[in-house]
Every structure is written in C-alpha cells, then in structure tokens.
Amino acid sequence: MKTRALLAIPIALLLSDGAQAQDWYWGLSYGVATPTSDTKDFTEGTSWRNWGIDVLAVVRPNTSVGVSFGLNAFNDVTTEVSSIDGVEIQGTQFRYINSFPMMVTIREYLGMPGDIRPFLGFGVGTQLVKQRVDVGQWRISDNTWHVALAPEVGVVLPFGSEAKWFVSGKYNYAARASDRQYSYFGFNIGVAWQTDGF
Template identity: 30%
Template sequence: MRTAIVAGILVLGLAAAARAGNGIGGFTYDISVPVGETGEFTRGTSFRGLGVEARWFRGEHTAVGFTWHWNVFHEQLDGTWQVKNGDVTGHQFHRVYSSPVLLTYYYQWGDARYGKGTMYYVGLGAGAYWIEKRLEFGTGVYQTTNWHIGLCPEVGLYHGLSFGAYLNLGVKYNHAFKSGDNTSHSYPSLCLGIAWVR
C-alpha cells in the first residue's frame, strides 16, 4: 500500500512537472543527517532518500511549487533498551521513515535558461510530514505513525548541462514539529538532482 501511494505521488509529480509551463522540475537523490530527537533515536547518515520537485516561475525572481521526498533513517543496535517499567534486550532496529509533502516558495537569481548558466535560489517549504518511527526487535515492533506540520528552508542552484538538462544541488533543513505521541524530527539534507525546464 505504501509503495502504491509513493508510486502514485511520483507519477502525479512527473505529470505535473511535464505539463508545467514556464517552470522547472525533476528528481533528487538525498543524503540526510538526523539531528535533534531524530538523531537521538537513530544515528548515522542516511543515504536512502529521493524526491520529486517542481516549481513554476511567477516573476523574474520568484517561483512557487511543491516537493515530495522520501527519507529513510535506520540503525542496528545490540544491547538492552530501557522501556517504561522494564527492559528489552536483543538485536534492535531503529527506523524512521519520513515523507514530506510541501508547498514551496523561492526567490531566485542568475540565468539558467536553455541548458546554460546557473540559477541560484533560496526557498521555504511548508506542509505535512508523514513520519513513521519504528523500534523493531525480533518479531516485536513499537511503532508510531503521525502526520506532522513542518517547515523546510533551503538554498541551492540549478546549473545547465550540455544535454539540455540541469544539475540541481540543494541543501535543506527539514523540521517536523511534535505530533501526537511522536517526537519532533529534524534532519538536514543534501539533495543532488537532475531537472528539466519547460
């Protein structure tokens, strides 16, 4: 089910990007570092992340759009883990699955038309983060799944490539606020992608 939802969003994103007039859209590969309460639960850099991004130019220096990303954090631990009124010992997997769907606003400058030049941007995303936090041991799972409100400032650039596409290099700081019984989550991401202008 989750895969179907993700694939559906991907297809919709592709379709939107393909039909967008006077805009830019593409994919990114994300490398993320969990910090804050996310980093306390699962440490280590995540190399499992990807995203779909599209934006439409709304003036000489501004654009609006959307992003969808999928980031996976996981860590294998051994030892004893303290729980309320007890302890659990064994191999454990700490995992966090994060899927932000954000509306974005950008200020951009430079020139990256027709596969040439470089365009720089700063932006802010706001929207919803679907986050699943799992502690797995043996056949047992403690799991919380929530929608969080979140913000994501970012900076980056598009650089024209020779074959008509654009290299996208961006740095984001994802922050999802606490929701229900799930903690807040934070992780900066380095996003490397390819994009096309229409």
C-alpha cells in the same frame, strides 16, 4: 494559522496574473541526510536513501513556486537496553524512520536565466513519519503526521536548453506531534527538466 499564511504565499503567486505563461519543471533528486536532535537519538548515522520530486512553476524571472515530495529513510541497529515503564528490554533492535515530506515551496533565484543561479527556498507543509522498531519477534510501529518546514539553499546549473542540474542543502523540521519531533539535514543533487505541465 501561521502555517496557512505561509502556504498562501506560493499559492497566491501561482494563481496570479503573472503565472499564466510560466515555465513548468519536474525535478528529481537524490540525497544524503544526517539526522539531528531526537531523530539522531533514535537512528544515528547518515542516511543514503533519500529521494525527492519537485514540480515547480517559474512565475517570475527570479521566483518559482511548486510542490515537493520526498522520502527520507533512516535506519539503525542497536543492542542497547531500553527502559519502558520500569521494564528493561535488551535485544537487537532494528530501527527505522521513513519520512515523507509533502510541501508547498517557494524559491528565489539570484542571477539571470540561463546562468548559474544560486537560490534560497522555503517549504511548508506536512510530513508523514513512519517509525518502527523490530526487536525479538515483536514490532512496535506508528505513524505520525507533523507540520513541517524546510528552509533550503542551493544552486541551479544550466544543462542544455530544457534541463538543469541543481544541488541544495535542506533542513527538514517536523514539529512535535504525539510527543515526537523529527529533523535532519539533507544534501541533494538532482536534475530538473522543462515540461508542459502536469
């Protein structure tokens, strides 16, 4: 219920009267991510394979709403002993987490258009997580869907008349589902350019 309410805010803004003449932007970003909590237990270490796509509309001078898609890929190799139902298993484990957040986002900007503009953002939506372990000649994998939240802080840097750089830090939190919970902190850098819509 709370998720629906959170989703309703950016959608309402997008459909409001003030959104009729908004500017549209595509954003493409690359990032590094550090796993936290349970995610770190499974795949420790920084991920260098993180990509994001944002489509957003500036509905007010200081507000944009949009949708965000991402891929965050974590992997690790370990030879630790795992215990499952009283059976100890040791081998070279190739562990993977591929996370696909899909969110509705809202950002609130400080400053004036055309300036360097810090922003606070918040995303809510869902996250598909594909977790996999290859060990010996066996593979254990599953896919889980999670309710996901992503607070974000960043800054937009003007770059020509139709494009902007942006850097941001985002915390992705995927709520527990099927006894799995995922979270990681990402640092992203990207470019956004103005377009005529979808």
